[in-house]
Amino acid sequence: MRPAARVTGLPPYLFAELDRLREEARARGVDVIDLGTGDPDLPTPVPVIERLCLEARDPANHRYPAYRGSGRFREAVAAYYRRRFRVELDPDREVLAVIGSKEGIAHLIWALVDPGDYxxxxxxxxxxxxxxxxxxxxxxxxxxxxxxxxxxxxxxxxPDAVRERAKLMFLNYPNNPTAGVATQEQLAEAVKFVRRHDILLCHDAAYVEMTYDGVVAPSVLEIPGAREVAIELYSLSKPFNMTGWRIGAAVGNASALGILGRLKGHTDSGQFTAVQHAAVEALTWKGAAAFLQEMNAIYARRRDLVVGRLASFGWDFDLPRGTFYVWARPPGGLPVGEFASRLLEDAGVLVAPGPAYGRGGEGYVRLALCVADARLTQAMDRIAAWQARGDLRF
Ligand SMILES: Cc1ncc(COP(=O)(O)O)c(C=O)c1O
Known part of the structure; x- marks a missing residue:
């Protein structure tokens, strides 16, 4: 069958491609250690799972969900923003449920961007x-x-010509793939910029709870006046090990959320209400702060394990301050696409090649810290042995 032209032009989706490479290598008998995909290996907290089981049994939840998300979910998100960022949100106008932030990103673009807009x-x-x-x-x-x-x-x-025709700007902190964390001052600079040029800012805060070394990541909505020009995407996927559950929220500018909601109404029917109520459990759970701390401690330990080894192999990187990624430049000067293929072939270690994230990724690879310490150590041992073999230009 002939796909639509818009699909023909699409590159393979990076993470689907990484899954394919991993499965192909496994089929050849390679014991693959997957540092490619940013998908938490640890389970969703038990109270959230138990809440889902209870809610799934309630026939009231078996019907189509409310289009903007359940009232309970939107109120829980507003309460989280009040508690965590001291930001007051109107749950009716300033919070919209999304089926994971990926869905929010895609539909926001379709809702706002006309052909030719930057x-x-x-x-x-x-x-x-x-x-x-x-x-x-x-x-x-x-x-x-x-x-x-x-x-x-x-x-x-x-450039001026771009600013004038730009409709939307994305920022994402803590950042995938670089692991950088923006300061409040930097976010304030972005808010000032979009206000001056009449652009909507979408801040993707999927990793806002994932920081190390005492760093606390800000919400863009903490910046005075931000809700007039910005929305933020919050997701339960990464902090609560809930990537498979597909639940998050778009918050902030009411007019932008109204437009997004209008498009979504014609496209999807929202997330299963039982999942939304399980997300309420995560957001209101007394143990949440301790759980997030425990997860961050695990990722910080894995980060330290990896960066210590990579530094000793001559890799160049900045110490990650957030997310569960290490963004690093391997030595040797081999194009990183080829580097990643050979690392998989020769050492059974899967990493994401930087250019898949844009031209600025040339020379880098991204390692995700979503495997247990013992496997990470094994991955580092394999990289060390592979580099030492010297069949690459190290
Ligand atoms: C920056 C960023 N935004 C959004 C997403 C998608 O997350 P969700 O599961 O909320 O759709 C990811 C997932 O890796 C991500 O890295």
Whole structure:
């Protein structure tokens, strides 16, 4: 069958491609250690699972969900923002349930971007901002993330002609893939920029709870006046090990959320109400703070294990301050696509090649810390042995 032209032009989805490479290698008998995909290996907290079981038994939840998300879910998100960021949100107008932040990103673009509109997209970045902009006929304009600025873009470098035709700007902190964490001052700079140029800012805060070394990541909505020009995407996927559950929220600018909700009404019917109520359990659970701390301690330990070894192998990186990624430049100068294929073939270690996140990813690979310490140690041992074999230009 002939696909639509818009699909023909799409590259394979990065993470589906990584899954394919992993499965192919496994089928050849390779014992693959997967550091490619950012998908927590630890389970969802038990009270959340138990709440889902209870809610799944309630026939009231078996019907179509409410379009904007259940009232209980929207109130729980508002209460979380009050508690965590001291931001007051109106659950009726300023909170909208999404089926994971990926769905929110995609539909926000379709709801706002006309063919020919510019969308400002960080480079490197989670690939969905770029590909969905292309699908909607928009023009992605790359905002290079500057390593010397904590992986924040230089907004003064956006040309006038682009600023004037830009409809939307994405930022994402703590950042995938660089693991940079923006300061409040940097987010305030972004808010000022979008206000001046009449652009909507979408801050993707999927990793906002995942930071190390005492760093606390801000919400963009903490910036005074931000709700007039910005929305934020919050997701339960990563902090609560709930990637499979597909639940998150878009919060902030009521007019943008109204437009997004209008498009969603014609596209999906929302997330299963039982899942939304299980998410309420996560957001209101007394043990949540301790759980998040415990998860971050596990990722910090894995990070330390990995960066200590990579440094000893001559890899170049900044110490990750958030997310569960290590963004690193391997030595040797081999194009990283080839580097990653050979690492998989020769050492059975899967990493994500940086260029898959944009041109700014050239020279880098991303390692996800979603495997247990023993496997991480094994992965580092294999990389060490592989590099020492010297059949690459190290
Ligand atoms: C920056 C970023 N945004 C959004 C997502 C999607 O998360 P969700 O499970 O909420 O759709 C991811 C997943 O890896 C991500 O890295």
């Amino acid at each position: 969308v400002l997209v960080p480079d490197p970045a989670y690939p969905v901002y770029h590909t969905q902009t292309l699908l909607a006929g928009g023009i992605p304009f790359a905002l290079p993330l500057r390593r010397d600025h904590g992986y924040f873009p230089d907004l003064t470098a956006v």
